[in-house]
Structures are given as structure tokens and as C-alpha cells.
Amino acid sequence: xxxxxxxxxxxxxxxDALKGLSLSVxxxxxVFVTGHSGAGKSTxxxxxxxxxxxxxxxxxxxGQNTRRVKRRHIxxxxxxxxxxxxxxxxxxxRPVFDNVALPLVIAGLGHREAARKVxxxxxxxxxxxxxKQSPETLSSGEQQRIGIARAIVTRPDLLIADEPTGNLxxxxxxxxxxxxxxxxxxxxxxxxxSHDIALIDQLGCRRIALANGALQVxxxxxPVAEYVERLEAEQARERGPF
Amino acid sequence: MRHVxxxxxxxxxxxxxxxxxxxTMLVIGVTLALPAALHLVIKNAQSMSESWDNAFDFxxxxxxxxxxxxxxxLADIVSQRxxxxxxxxxxxxxxxxxxxxxxGFGAALDHLAVNPLxxxxxxxxxxxxxxxxxxxxxxxxxxLPEADFVQVDTAWVQRFHAILNIMQRAIAIGSSxxxxxxxxxxxxxxxxxxxxxHEEIEVTKLIGASNSFVRRPFLYTGLWYGLxxxxxxxxxxxxxxxxxxxxxxxxxxxxxxPFRVLQLDIRESAIIAGTGVLLGLAGSWIxxxxxxxxxxxx
Numbered sequence: 001x002x003x004x005x006x007x008x009x010x011x012x013x014x015x016d017a018l019k020g021l022s023l024s025v026x027x028x029x030x031v032f033v034t035g036h037s038g039a040g041k042s043t044x045x046x047x048x049x050x051x052x053x054x055x056x057x058x059x060x061x062x063g064q065n066t067r068r069v070k071r072r073h074i075x076x077x078x079x080x081x082x083x084x085x086x087x088x089x090x091x092x093x094r095p096v097f098d099n100v101a102l103p104l105v106i107a108g109l110g111h112r113e114a115a116r117k118v119x120x121x122x123x124x125x126x127x128x129x130x131x132k133q134s135p136e137t138l139s140s141g142e143q144q145r146i147g148i149a150r151a152i153v154t155r156p157d158l159l160i161a162d163e164p165t166g167n168l169x170x171x172x173x174x175x176x177x178x179x180x181x182x183x184x185x186x187x188x189x190x191x192x193x194s195h196d197i198a199l200i201d202q203l204g205c206r207r208i209a210l211a212n213g214a215l216q217v218x219x220x221x222x223p224v225a226e227y228v229e230r231l232e233a234e235q236a237r238e239r240g241p242f
Numbered sequence: 243m244r245h246v247x248x249x250x251x252x253x254x255x256x257x258x259x260x261x262x263x264x265x266t267m268l269v270i271g272v273t274l275a276l277p278a279a280l281h282l283v284i285k286n287a288q289s290m291s292e293s294w295d296n297a298f299d300f301x302x303x304x305x306x307x308x309x310x311x312x313x314x315x316l317a318d319i320v321s322q323r324x325x326x327x328x329x330x331x332x333x334x335x336x337x338x339x340x341x342x343x344x345x346g347f348g349a350a351l352d353h354l355a356v357n358p359l360x361x362x363x364x365x366x367x368x369x370x371x372x373x374x375x376x377x378x379x380x381x382x383x384x385x386l387p388e389a390d391f392v393q394v395d396t397a398w399v400q401r402f403h404a405i406l407n408i409m410q411r412a413i414a415i416g417s418s419x420x421x422x423x424x425x426x427x428x429x430x431x432x433x434x435x436x437x438x439x440h441e442e443i444e445v446t447k448l449i450g451a452s453n454s455f456v457r458r459p460f461l462y463t464g465l466w467y468g469l470x471x472x473x474x475x476x477x478x479x480x481x482x483x484x485x486x487x488x489x490x491x492x493x494x495x496x497x498x499x500p501f502r503v504l505q506l507d508i509r510e511s512a513i514i515a516g517t518g519v520l521l522g523l524a525g526s527w528i529x530x531x532x533x534x535x536x537x538x539x540x
Contacts, residue, residue, distance in 0.1 A: 049448070051539050072452075079450035089445045106451045108244060150449070 001027045001158055001189040002048060007057030009043050009213075017043035019213040020057070025191055027157075030184040032200045033193045035210035036232060041193035044210070045162050048191070049083060050074050062158060079107060082151030082188075084161035088143045090135040090150075096122070097131040100149045107154060121153040122146075125179055141172035148179060152188070159183060161192045165199065173199055195233035197226065245458070252462035263470070266431050270471025270518060273424050275478040277417035278506065278514050282479065284410055286504050291402055298376075300383055301393045302363040308388045310334075313361040316388050320365060325379055330364040337362060360390060421521055424471070428464050428525030436460060436533045448539040453531075460530040461523060468522020472515035479506060479514075 002025040009018040018040045025031050033041045046052045047059050050066055059066040062080065069077045090099050100121055104114040122128045125145035135143050144164060151159055161180070165173035177199060184190055194200060200207055209216035256263040302320075304313055313331055321329040337359045342348045367379060376394075384392045436443065443456050487503055494501040506514070 049539075051448075075447070075450045075452040075455075077450075078448070083449060089448065091442050091445060093442070102446065103449050105244075106446070106449065106455055 001025050001029070001062060002191060003058070003060040004044070004047075005058040005060070007047065007054045007059060009040075009047065009052065010055045017213055018047075018054070021210070021214055022057075023208055023215065025189060027189055028184070028187055030180065030190040030203075030205045031192070032205055032207045033191065033210060034195065034197060034200065034207055034229075035216065036229070037195075038212075039210040039216075040213040041210055042162055043213075045160050045191070045193055048160055049081060050077055075106075079103065079154065080156055080158070082154070082156040082159035084144075084147050084151045084159065084164045086163035086166040088135075088140075088147040090143055090146055092134065092136050095132050095134055096127070096138070096146055099135060099146055100131075100153050103150060103154045117153055118149075121149040124152065124182070125149045140167050141169075141175065144168060144172075144176055145179065148176070152183060156188070158189045158191070161190070161194075163193055163195065165194065165196055170199070174202070177203055195229075197229055197233060248458050249462045249465070252459045253466055255459075256463065256466055263467075266427070266467055267470035267474055269427055270424050270467060270522075271474025271478055273420050273427070274471055274475035274514055274518055275482075277413055277420060278475055278479050278510075279482060280409075280413045280416075281510070282483070282504070282506065284406055284413065287406055289504055290501055291399065291406075298367060298394070298399070300363075300365040300367070300380065302365060302383050302386070303390045303393070304361045304363065304388050305390045306360050308361060310361060312388065313363070316386070317363050320363060320383070320386075323379075325368050325375055327366045327368045329366070332362040332364060334359045334361050421517070424468075424518075424521040425525040425528065428467050428522050429529040431467065432460050432464055432526045432529040433533060435463065436530065436537075440537060443534070443537045444539050447537070453534050457527075457530040457534050461526050464522040464524075464526020464529075465519055466522070467526075468518040468520065469515060470518075471522070472518025475514055475518065476506070476511055 002023075004021055004023045007018050007021045008016065010016050021040065021044070033044060035041050043052065047054055047066065048061055050069060053066065064077065066077075091102070097115075097118055100118045101114050104117055109117070118131070119128060122131055125148055127142060127145055127149065130138060130142065130146075135146055138146065144167070148164070151161075159180075164180075165176050168176065173196060180190055180192065181203065304316070308316075310333055313333070317329045317331045320326060334357050338351065338357050341359070342351050365379075365383065367376060380392055380394055383389060446456055483503060483505055490501075490503050
């Protein structure tokens with residue numbers, strides 16, 4: 001589903017966010033990308049979402065080499081990927097229903113068809129009763145679930161999520177992960193960037209650890225490193241978004 | 243169907259800030275009303291000058307010794323000409339009578355021993371006459387042995403038409419400047435709107451919206467601004483005409499003139515409203531296309 005081949009990304013100013021990274025995610029897998037902030041997790045997701053393009057190397061998503069996706073075809077490319085963000089990125093000037101319906105409106109779906117799909121998506125995140133409310137009136141966890149409903153309403157084969165639980169307390173985080181798990185069970189491929197090692201371990205999914213823009217060399221049982229990582233996750237949660 | 247939804251969504255958004263919307267539309271309306279009003283002034287002046295076509299008549303004053311019978315025969319001869327539509331003979335006695343009535347010198351004229359006025363032929367040229375054949379006719383009428391002198395007072399009518407033409411041209415130039423102003427006004431309003439909705443645009447693009455999808459609501463906003471401005475312009479011009487109607491009809495009453503103020507007809511009204519719509523679309527198109535490209539997800 002995703003193949004990253006020898007990808008490097010240098011940002012203007014000379015910062016190397018990724019250095020010759022190669023990895024692959026199979027169809028139907030649920031994979032976590034972990035690492036310190038600055039390890040390259042976000043950059044990886046940005047390359048997959050075509051927000052950025054790699055300086056060198058190939059990013060192949062669902063059989064398409066992103067290098068060959070022309071600028072004007074980026075919208076169509078993005079529509080086949082569901083995206084979940086740490087800060088939800090909801091539109092607060094319209095009700096929950098309209099937020100979830102947005103990808104369908106963009107795709108040009110008729111109202112009746114859209115309404116059916118929106119309700120199905122809201123049902124999957126257990127927020128069917130909130131469709132008329134403004135996102136502002138919802139808790140952070142609920143807002144994140146709205147964001148997830150929006151990401152899956154078009155039934156994409158691939159869902160990418162950048163720190164989806166970064167702002168949530170452990171209970172809510174677990175709930176969000178359970179929702180992701182359910183999607184994975186019906187065949188959706190998920191790539192999730194996260195700090196939350198403890199949570200990931202609970203789920204028992206494959207973990208890709210990044211360090212300094214490359215795959216982290218496997219270290220068997222390093223209690224100190226794990227402690228530091230856990231501490232950082234804790235700090236990140238306190239910092240909030242960004 | 244999607245367009246209808248987008249159009250009404252844009253209208254709803256405008257309706258939620260009625261004061262700001264009305265202000266923008268009013269600026270456009272006033273800007274459109276200005277050339278429309280000037281156009282009406284010209285149009286009315288032209289219609290007024292149309293009723294002066296008898297100003298092109300030649301007055302051929304005959305020599306004092308020409309008798310009425312000779313004058314009648316001469317009138318017949320002149321009216322045979324191809325470039326003459328008809329000839330009216332004003333007998334000297336009739337002319338005196340008319341002068342007595344209109345001038346108010348009645349009593350003074352009674353003291354005259356003889357009628358000082360000559361017989362006069364009023365020669366109306368044919369419809370197809372142009373300036374050159376007009377000059378020729380003038381000359382030939384002047385060389386008639388019976389003619390004392392020929393008067394044709396076309397110069398001021400021509401000057402008047404020339405002035406109207408200049409004004410029309412000036413209005414056209416002014417209108418195009420005002421059109422540019424409207425495009426800039428709407429473009430700027432849309433630019434601010436885009437800035438305010440920067441985040442929304444970014445999110446929408448992030449989940450796969452194309453530039454044209456994101457631009458569409460702004461185009462409709464521009465369209466509504468233009469249409470609203472156009473309709474306001476019509477209302478302003480209509481009100482101005484209403485306010486002028488009574489004093490104008492009083493004045494034309496004083497001149498015994500049947501003149502009535504001409505309103506904007508349906509075609510002109512449609513042009514004004516349509517111009518508003520087109521300029522609105524143009525302004526929003528420029529602004530949206532320019533700024534939409536810059537907003538990319540980060």
C-alpha cells in the first residue's frame with residue numbers, strides 16, 4: 001500500500017528531515033510510526049499526503065508514484081486517503097454533519113447519498129446524536145472522533161493519522177485507537193504517527209521507529225531509552241498541539 | 243444542483259453580515275448609478291433635440307415686391323425639387339397676424355401703414371438630405387430671383403449634437419474607469435473574505451478540494467455583490483427620476499412642450515444589472531484565483 005524508497009527530504013535552510021528512509025506498509029496493515037519529535041514522523045506523513053515532495057527517492061502510495069502526480073491532480077490524489085490530524089482541523093462555523101459531509105460534497109455526491117454516508121460514519125464513531133451540534137460544543141475526544149468520521153466517510157483504503165491522540169487523555173486515546181482498530185479489521189490500511197509507546201504496545205501492532213530521519217537501529221530492551229521516550233510522550237501531551 | 247447550493251450558501255453567508263454586505267453593495271450601486279444617470283441625461287437631451295427637427299427648415303424671405311400669387315407659384319416650383327419634402331407659404335398678412343398675437347406689440351402694429359413683412363417660404367428638406375446637399379439647396383434657394391435672403395439655423399443644432407457626442411464619449415471613458423473601480427472594490431472585499439477563511443480553505447484543500455471547488459463560493463459571493471449593487475443602482479436612478487419628474491413636467495408645461503422624462507427601459511436596466519454581475523464575477527475571479535494558489539496546506 002505504501003512504499004518508501006530511499007527517501008530524503010531537505011527543507012529550505014538545510015535541515016534534513018529524512019535521510020534515505022525506506023519502508024513499506026502492506027495492504028490491510030495497521031502500522032505505527034514512532035520517534036522523538038523531529039525524528040521525521042510528520043515529514044513522512046506530509047510526503048504521503050503530498051503536502052511536500054521528497055528531495056530524492058520515491059514515495060509510492062496505492063501504486064501511484066507521488067513524483068508523477070501533477071499539481072492539478074493533487075486534490076484527486078488526496079481524496080483517496082483519509083487524514084486525521086492532531087488538532088482535528090474541523091471547521092467551527094458549521095455543524096458536525098457538514099464537517100463530516102465535506103469530503104462527500106467535494107466529491108460531488110448528491111444530498112441523500114451523502115446524508116446516508118455521513119450518518120454511517122458518525123455511527124461508527126458513536127456520535128450519531130451530535131450531528132446538528134457545533135464542533136465547539138464537543139469535548140476534545142469527541143472532536144477527534146468527528147475528525148475521524150470525516151476521514152473515513154469516503155471509505156478510503158488508506159488512513160493516515162498524525163498524533164491522533166496527542167491531545168487526549170489515556171482513556172480517550174484508547175477509545176480512538178479502538179476505533180482505528182475496527183477500521184483495520186474491515187480492511188483499511190492505517191499509518192499512525194504517535195508518541196504513545198505504552199498505548200501502541202497495548203494494541204500489539206507493528207511499530208516503525210524513526211530517529212533522525214532514518215529507521216532506528218533495533219535496540220533490544222533499552223530501559224533508559226524507553227523511559228526517555230515515555231517522558232517525552234508525557235511532555236508532548238502537556239505541550240498540546242505543536 | 244451543487245452550484246445552486248453553493249450560490250445560496252454564499253448568499254446566506256452575506257445575509258449573516260447584512261450591514262457590511264449592504265455597504266459593499268451600496269458602494270457598487272452608487273458607482274454604477276453614476277454612469278447610468280449620466281446616460282439618462284444624454285438620452286433625454288437627445289430625445290429633446292429630436293423634436294427640434296424643424297430647426298433644419300429653410301426660411302426663404304421673398305423680396306417685398308413679390309405678390310402672393312407669384313409666391314404661391316414659386317412655392318409649387320420649389321416643392322417639385324427632389325431634395326425638398328414640402329414647402330409652406332406664410333403669407334405676409336398671416337405672418338403679421340401671428341406676430342401681433344405672439345409679440346404683444348398689437349397696439350403698436352396698428353400704427354403701421356403697410357405690412358413690413360415679406361411673404362416667406364418655409365422649405366423642409368427631404369429626409370435623406372446630408373450636409374453637402376443641404377449647402378447646395380441653401381445656395382440655390384439664395385439665387386432665386388424672388389428671394390431676398392435665406393435663413394437656415396442648423397449650426398447650433400449641430401453644435402448641440404457635437405457636444406452630446408463628446409459627453410457620450412466622456413461618459414464611456416468615465417464608465418470604464420468606474421468599472422475598474424468596481425472590480426477593485428469587489429476584488430478587495432473578496433480578498434479580505436479569503437483571508438478570514440484562510441484556515442477553512444487550507445483544511446478543505448487538505449482533504450482533497452480542488453482550486454475550483456474552493457474558489458466557487460467566492461465567485462458566487464462576487465456575483466451577489468455585483469447583482470445587489472446593480473439592483474441598488476437601478477433603485478437609486480429610479481428614485482432620482484421620481485424626484486425630478488414633477489419639476490421637469492412643470493418646466494416643460496411652462497414651455498408648452500410635450501416633453502416627458504425618459505426612464506431606463508428594460509434593456510438598459512438589464513445591462514446595468516448584468517454589468518454589476520459581470521464586474522462582480524470578474525473582481526472575485528481575479529482575487530480568488532490570485533490568492534487561492536497561495537493558500538496551500540502546511
